[in-house]
Amino acid sequence: MTPTTHQAMARFRASLLRRASAVAWVVLIIIAAQAVRQQVFAQPDFWIPMAGLAAMLVVSTATRWDRPMATRYAPWIAVAWLTGLILGITAFALIDPLEATATPILYGIAAVSGLLLTWWAHAFMTVLIGMAISFIAFEAGADAIADLVAPVLTVAVVSAATALVGLEFEREAVRSASRENQIDQQRLDFERLYEVSATLARAESLAEIVPHLVGTICKYLDAQVGVVLLYNPERHRLEVMSPIWVNGYPLETDPIVLDVASPAIVAQVYRSGRPFFIRDIDQDTDAHVLLKELGLRQALVAPLKVENLRVGAIIVGDPYVGSFNEDQLDQLGSLAAPAGLVLSQIGRYEAQAEMTRRLEEVAQMKTDFVSTVSHELRTPLTSIIGSLDTVNRPELAPSQAAAQQLLSTARRQAGRLQRLIDDLLVVSRIDRGAIPVHLEPVPLKLAFEEVNRVVSIEPTFTIEPPDLTVEADRDHLTRILINLVENAAKYAVGSTVELYAWERPNKAVIAVVDHGPGIPDGERERVFERFTQIDQSDTRSKGGTGLGLSIVKSLAEVMYGAVRVEATEGGGATFVVELPLAPALQKAQSG
Ligand code: ADP
Numbered sequence: 001m002t003p004t005t006h007q008a009m010a011r012f013r014a015s016l017l018r019r020a021s022a023v024a025w026v027v028l029i030i031i032a033a034q035a036v037r038q039q040v041f042a043q044p045d046f047w048i049p050m051a052g053l054a055a056m057l058v059v060s061t062a063t064r065w066d067r068p069m070a071t072r073y074a075p076w077i078a079v080a081w082l083t084g085l086i087l088g089i090t091a092f093a094l095i096d097p098l099e100a101t102a103t104p105i106l107y108g109i110a111a112v113s114g115l116l117l118t119w120w121a122h123a124f125m126t127v128l129i130g131m132a133i134s135f136i137a138f139e140a141g142a143d144a145i146a147d148l149v150a151p152v153l154t155v156a157v158v159s160a161a162t163a164l165v166g167l168e169f170e171r172e173a174v175r176s177a178s179r180e181n182q183i184d185q186q187r188l189d190f191e192r193l194y195e196v197s198a199t200l201a202r203a204e205s206l207a208e209i210v211p212h213l214v215g216t217i218c219k220y221l222d223a224q225v226g227v228v229l230l231y232n233p234e235r236h237r238l239e240v241m242s243p244i245w246v247n248g249y250p251l252e253t254d255p256i257v258l259d260v261a262s263p264a265i266v267a268q269v270y271r272s273g274r275p276f277f278i279r280d281i282d283q284d285t286d287a288h289v290l291l292k293e294l295g296l297r298q299a300l301v302a303p304l305k306v307e308n309l310r311v312g313a314i315i316v317g318d319p320y321v322g323s324f325n326e327d328q329l330d331q332l333g334s335l336a337a338p339a340g341l342v343l344s345q346i347g348r349y350e351a352q353a354e355m356t357r358r359l360e361e362v363a364q365m366k367t368d369f370v371s372t373v374s375h376e377l378r379t380p381l382t383s384i385i386g387s388l389d390t391v392n393r394p395e396l397a398p399s400q401a402a403a404q405q406l407l408s409t410a411r412r413q414a415g416r417l418q419r420l421i422d423d424l425l426v427v428s429r430i431d432r433g434a435i436p437v438h439l440e441p442v443p444l445k446l447a448f449e450e451v452n453r454v455v456s457i458e459p460t461f462t463i464e465p466p467d468l469t470v471e472a473d474r475d476h477l478t479r480i481l482i483n484l485v486e487n488a489a490k491y492a493v494g495s496t497v498e499l500y501a502w503e504r505p506n507k508a509v510i511a512v513v514d515h516g517p518g519i520p521d522g523e524r525e526r527v528f529e530r531f532t533q534i535d536q537s538d539t540r541s542k543g544g545t546g547l548g549l550s551i552v553k554s555l556a557e558v559m560y561g562a563v564r565v566e567a568t569e570g571g572g573a574t575f576v577v578e579l580p581l582a583p584a585l586q587k588a589q590s591g
Pocket residue numbers: 487488491492514516517518519527532533534535539543544545546547548549550573
């Protein structure tokens with residue numbers, strides 16, 4: 001009998017005893033009343049059993065029957081209680097005037113005994129009651145057999161009937177207890193499943209979740225050792241996740257691996273996708289490899305899987321034989337289901353995170369490389385340019401036209417290389433987040449004048465209002481404008497280039513306008529990407545690097561601004577730069 005069924009029977013018997021005590025009090029009162037009426041209450045024959053029974057009922061009423069009825073002495077206690085009652089009632093029945101009242105009560109006791117006792121104790125009680133009734137009849141001078149058969153038969157019939165009713169009661173109690181048991185078990189399973197899922201949901205990495213997971217599962221299945229193995233698809237093997245769970249604590253282990261194709265039970269469980277219970281781990285079988293190494297004598301192994309995708313396996317076990325059962329294997333199977341799902345997700349997430357980390361590392365190496373190479377190239381290049389400029393001076397310049405031609409080509413290409421190196425250095429600084437930014441109020445008029453001094457063409461400029469001032473880094477702003485104006489000069493040959501600036505709420509809008517070929521619709525976003533050149537041949541001939549606009553964009557962004565390109569009306573490109581207004585102006589606007 002399961003513990004709950006046992007408890008249910010104990011509760012039923014205890015409540016029956018309580019009620020029987022109450023009824024016995026009523027019986028006692030009836031007999032006492034009868035004794036008073038018949039004037040027999042003063043005889044010792046009456047008051048000795050009366051005092052004895054009353055004392056017994058006082059004790060019985062004061063007793064909390066649940067506890068004694070749950071012990072293995074319960075039948076003996078009930079037998080003693082009923083025997084006391086039978087002896088008392090028999091004693092009353094032997095007093096002549098009380099016989100007619102007391103004897104039928106013995107039949108009642110036979111009925112209670114059927115409900116209260118196990119069959120052997122009930123049979124004993126029935127015999128005892130039969131004997132008591134026979135004895136009473138003899139004492140009353142009955143005619144041997146004839147007067148005895150009827151009462152003894154009646155007792156037998158009452159006993160048999162109540163025994164059947166008792167049996168039915170017991171069956172019902174067992175049935176409802178087992179239902180209760182089942183519901184309790186299901187509730188427990190759900191609670192455990194919930195807790196395992198909750199543990200899993202909190203996890204961010206495999207290293208963090210695995211010990212929690214096996215710990216929780218070991219606690220529920222009352223196992224000492226818990227191990228998770230994950231499948232490594234690259235090596236086609238199962239790998240034990242460290243730490244493993246031993247006696248309530250996580251324990252770091254050296255790498256342990258198991259070939260997926262091996263005959264080991266754990267590998268079989270992984271392959272078949274079905275849980276397995278190993279009752280007695282055999283030290284001599286290859287199939288029990290790994291389990292032996294973990295020092296286990298019994299183990300439950302379940303696959304970790306999501307639908308058909310197998311993620312790994314989980315082992316829980318004990319270093320001794322005999323405490324697990326099939327139910328626990330089912331439980332492990334149901335707990336392993338959400339675990340498989342989450343472990344696979346986390347595994348995928350970690351693989352992605354690792355990939356991102358490697359990519360970031362590679363990107364960083366590339367930035368560092370570009371930065372180092374650019375720095376190293378700059379010094380010799382400066383010296384080459386210096387030498388070429390010196391040789392190009394009239395007093396040193398070669399007289400042959402061909403030599404002059406070669407020298408000026410060399411100077412042009414060296415200049416181009418210098419621009420590329422400068423751009424690369426800026427780009428690598430931007431990538432490292434190492435670009436210095438000193439924001440200050442910069443009047444656009446000053447910035448435009450500076451651009452005019454540097455660039456090879458003479459753009460017109462219009463600023464409205466003329467004192468329009470932005471919050472920017474002066475060097476970065478000039479670099480942006482020079483870059484845009486020189487691009488206009490390069491790609492819109494022969495066109496005028498106009499600079500405009502006007503005020504908008506909280507920001508200034510600057511436009512660099514040309515009337516050249518413009519930029520096709522689909523390319524307007526792309527031109528701001530690195531190394532993007534729309535027409536390769538054109539750009540090559542114009543000495544571009546494809547980095548200029550990406551630098552313009554990054555610099556605008558570090559100053560909390562933005563840049564975009566539009567088409568100029570009637571053809572051409574208009575680059576629009578937006579920057580925050582200087583704080584004083586913003587205040588004036590909002591005031
Ligand atoms: P580059 O160093 O090649 O000039 P940029 O990043 O400055 O690199 O420009 C990217 C591409 O955008 C150029 O190769 C060119 O094709 C196009 N482009 C830039 N400015 C203009 C313009 N004003 N008109 C037409 N095309 C332009």
